[in-house]
Amino acid sequence: MTFSQWLSHSADADFESFVRTRRDLLQPESPTMAALAAAASSRIGVSCGIEALEARTLEVFVSLAKAARTTPEIQVVGNPHIDPALAEAALPRLRDLGLAWPAGGDGSEGSGTGDGSAGGSLLSVCPVWRIQSEAITLLPTSAAESSRAYPWQIDESVIDSSTATISQPLIHNSEQAAVAEVISSLRGLVDELAVSPISRLTSGGISKRDVSRLARTLDLNLEQSITLLLAAKSLHLIGVLDDALDPQWTAADDADSVLAGDRAELWAALVGAWLRELLDVTQLAAGASENERLTVLATPKKSLFKGYGLSVPAMPLLRFAVLSVLHDIGLGTARSAGWIHAEVLRRHPLLPAHEFAMTEAVLHTCVTLGLATTPLQQPDHFGPSRFGLRLAAGLDRAMAEHAEQDPSILPLGVAVEALTVPGDVIAAVSEGLGAEVDSVLIQSDLTAVATGPIEPRVHHVLRRYAVVEARGQGTVYRIDAETIEDTMQAGLTPEEALAELAEISVEELPSTLEFLVQNTASKLRRVRVAGARAVLIVDDPVDLDVILSDQAMMPAGLERLAPTVAISQLGPERTMHLLEAGDHHALLHSAGGPVRRRRVITESEPEVSVRRRPRVSDSHLGEYMRILRSAPAAAAAQVSTDEPLGHMDRLREAAEAKRRVLIRIADSQGKERTIEMQPATLNAGRVRGTVTTTGAEASLAVARIVSVDPAP
Numbered sequence: 001m002t003f004s005q006w007l008s009h010s011a012d013a014d015f016e017s018f019v020r021t022r023r024d025l026l027q028p029e030s031p032t033m034a035a036l037a038a039a040a041s042s043r044i045g046v047s048c049g050i051e052a053l054e055a056r057t058l059e060v061f062v063s064l065a066k067a068a069r070t071t072p073e074i075q076v077v078g079n080p081h082i083d084p085a086l087a088e089a090a091l092p093r094l095r096d097l098g099l100a101w102p103a104g105g106d107g108s109e110g111s112g113t114g115d116g117s118a119g120g121s122l123l124s125v126c127p128v129w130r131i132q133s134e135a136i137t138l139l140p141t142s143a144a145e146s147s148r149a150y151p152w153q154i155d156e157s158v159i160d161s162s163t164a165t166i167s168q169p170l171i172h173n174s175e176q177a178a179v180a181e182v183i184s185s186l187r188g189l190v191d192e193l194a195v196s197p198i199s200r201l202t203s204g205g206i207s208k209r210d211v212s213r214l215a216r217t218l219d220l221n222l223e224q225s226i227t228l229l230l231a232a233k234s235l236h237l238i239g240v241l242d243d244a245l246d247p248q249w250t251a252a253d254d255a256d257s258v259l260a261g262d263r264a265e266l267w268a269a270l271v272g273a274w275l276r277e278l279l280d281v282t283q284l285a286a287g288a289s290e291n292e293r294l295t296v297l298a299t300p301k302k303s304l305f306k307g308y309g310l311s312v313p314a315m316p317l318l319r320f321a322v323l324s325v326l327h328d329i330g331l332g333t334a335r336s337a338g339w340i341h342a343e344v345l346r347r348h349p350l351l352p353a354h355e356f357a358m359t360e361a362v363l364h365t366c367v368t369l370g371l372a373t374t375p376l377q378q379p380d381h382f383g384p385s386r387f388g389l390r391l392a393a394g395l396d397r398a399m400a401e402h403a404e405q406d407p408s409i410l411p412l413g414v415a416v417e418a419l420t421v422p423g424d425v426i427a428a429v430s431e432g433l434g435a436e437v438d439s440v441l442i443q444s445d446l447t448a449v450a451t452g453p454i455e456p457r458v459h460h461v462l463r464r465y466a467v468v469e470a471r472g473q474g475t476v477y478r479i480d481a482e483t484i485e486d487t488m489q490a491g492l493t494p495e496e497a498l499a500e501l502a503e504i505s506v507e508e509l510p511s512t513l514e515f516l517v518q519n520t521a522s523k524l525r526r527v528r529v530a531g532a533r534a535v536l537i538v539d540d541p542v543d544l545d546v547i548l549s550d551q552a553m554m555p556a557g558l559e560r561l562a563p564t565v566a567i568s569q570l571g572p573e574r575t576m577h578l579l580e581a582g583d584h585h586a587l588l589h590s591a592g593g594p595v596r597r598r599r600v601i602t603e604s605e606p607e608v609s610v611r612r613r614p615r616v617s618d619s620h621l622g623e624y625m626r627i628l629r630s631a632p633a634a635a636a637a638q639v640s641t642d643e644p645l646g647h648m649d650r651l652r653e654a655a656e657a658k659r660r661v662l663i664r665i666a667d668s669q670g671k672e673r674t675i676e677m678q679p680a681t682l683n684a685g686r687v688r689g690t691v692t693t694t695g696a697e698a699s700l701a702v703a704r705i706v707s708v709d710p711a712p
Helices: 003-009 012-021 033-041 043-050 055-067 084-096 134-138 168-195 208-218 222-234 255-259 263-276 281-286 314-329 337-347 356-368 386-405 423-432 456-465 481-488 494-504 511-525 541-549 551-556 572-581 618-630 644-657
Strands: 100-102 128-131 163-165 238-241 248-251 333-336 381-384 447-450 466-470 475-479 534-537 559-562 565-568 661-666 672-683 686-691 697-701 705-710
Touching: 003 033, 003 100, 003 644, 012 084, 012 618, 033 043, 033 644, 043 134, 055 084, 055 128, 055 134, 055 337, 084 100, 134 672, 163 381, 168 208, 168 222, 168 248, 168 255, 168 263, 168 356, 168 386, 168 423, 168 456, 208 222, 222 238, 222 263, 222 281, 222 356, 263 314, 263 423, 281 356, 314 333, 314 337, 314 356, 314 381, 314 386, 333 337, 337 356, 337 381, 356 381, 381 386, 386 423, 456 466, 456 475, 456 481, 456 494, 481 494, 481 511, 494 511, 534 572, 541 565, 551 572, 644 661, 644 672, 644 705, 672 697
Parallel strands: none
Antiparallel strands: 100 128, 163 333, 238 248, 333 381, 447 475, 466 475, 534 565, 559 565, 661 672, 661 705, 672 686, 686 697
């Protein structure tokens, strides 16, 4: 029995369950049973169904696919490679996804409830099953792949299944401290790039050496710095200077206004950018392989994940799955990172991110963002925070709402564009954040302590004279002699520096700080640099010729260095007076005035216009199923079609019935010819079979087939 025949004769409950599960296959423009069966049998239709399977169901399906390599009709009962109990539990799910169907009878026996309970067990009623032929090439069914464990299989004996308890006060303090610290770290990162831009490599990114230096300055580890850099790029907080000779990564022009905005909104934008980020920090930190080095902020030339391709990118799906597992653990309980990794692979066994280090890095980032926390004595155990619970529940609601608008995300039910922070989570974070402080306590040991989240203005002042020593709900700065020297080298006097620090201090400045500033200034006074002569720069050499020939400019002692450049023996102000006296219009450049800043280009993802096919909405689903079921069985008669999916369904049925067909195919030049063939297999978008006229084996691309008709 072919799949289209089973669909036509299946019980109403089974058919409705299949249609509601595979909403991605329904198309309003072709409400026919043949089109639906062809879509489910196509390579993309089968792959979308496979990625929605859990580990045990997938293992049963792999066993069925191995058996289908030798015979299309699989005897499940009595097969030594298939556990009957696991098959009994897995077959209803496989049937609902259109991956397997009963091959005997009329397809409706014992399936009044959809699971075979009306007539006993499902296998006792339907012992022989068939599967979609495309699954054989999509799954690990070869002898070499069968000889080793599947990537999603983990030895349960090595997993730490213990639980730990986390007190409510610890959860509250850790989540609030994490939110305040990550916002402070993001501000510090952008500040550091504004002060010290990093050269952009030819590949477009920055080297890990520069990232490591940046991490040491911010007191972060390498993975945290990479995560913040990727998020800052996605949020357009950093960009590249518009300089063809030396493009550098630096802060965007409007970064200060964004970072000074609402902190809860900034945190939500940061978390949303992290959820949607396609790259993995462990691969960026270590390289995709031993021979392939990756640079941060550059787009890799090829995919970093090998193996089975999913409709949702690997890292967003992994982060979503980790949050779901943390939500199921529950507030106040923690499980080991190994147990969480195994649970993620149980739910999404074909997820390409199979390495434990990737899951562990996601868990540590959850702690950094305030979405998870760890017990004091067991740092390798992780449990959800209140923010993490709310976020996971909100994402589930968002996916359900998005599926109503776009049913094509089913049966997996995850869409990257819907991974945003809900409003109730933002409100909860806003309530937990304390008010920002506008002053700090500068102590005699040259540390400045902010007792809470610090205002950006105060933070910018302190960053000129100090380095961040510790972050949390409060921030500790250490005033450093080198930082003071760098700041005063711009021409700042000791009095101005002390006045700026006194303005943000809650108490009188300690004498040790005054001594440090005065001592630094005394060292700098030994050698001073001042502008003794002026430089004239003109756009047109003729203008400089006129100035040099003017007798009024003789006291300036002008010396021509280039066609458009001359140097004066007088200072800028005196030279300007002589130019005005000679009626030469000029502009005095002031070093202390605003300098024209080079434009910063923030990189964004290219706009891609995606044309989505219309889908059947919930309101029309009942009518759509009625139209499909009301079509007479004769509708499956052999009628030529110009739809590729119809070609595939026609070829599969001919291969199963061992019938000959006439295939009209177009070559690369557009010329058409007709081939009479008896199809044998249809896999990977190609049909293989025997040509009737010559008896030779042939392999044809389905994409080049114009029509398929039954042979006379």
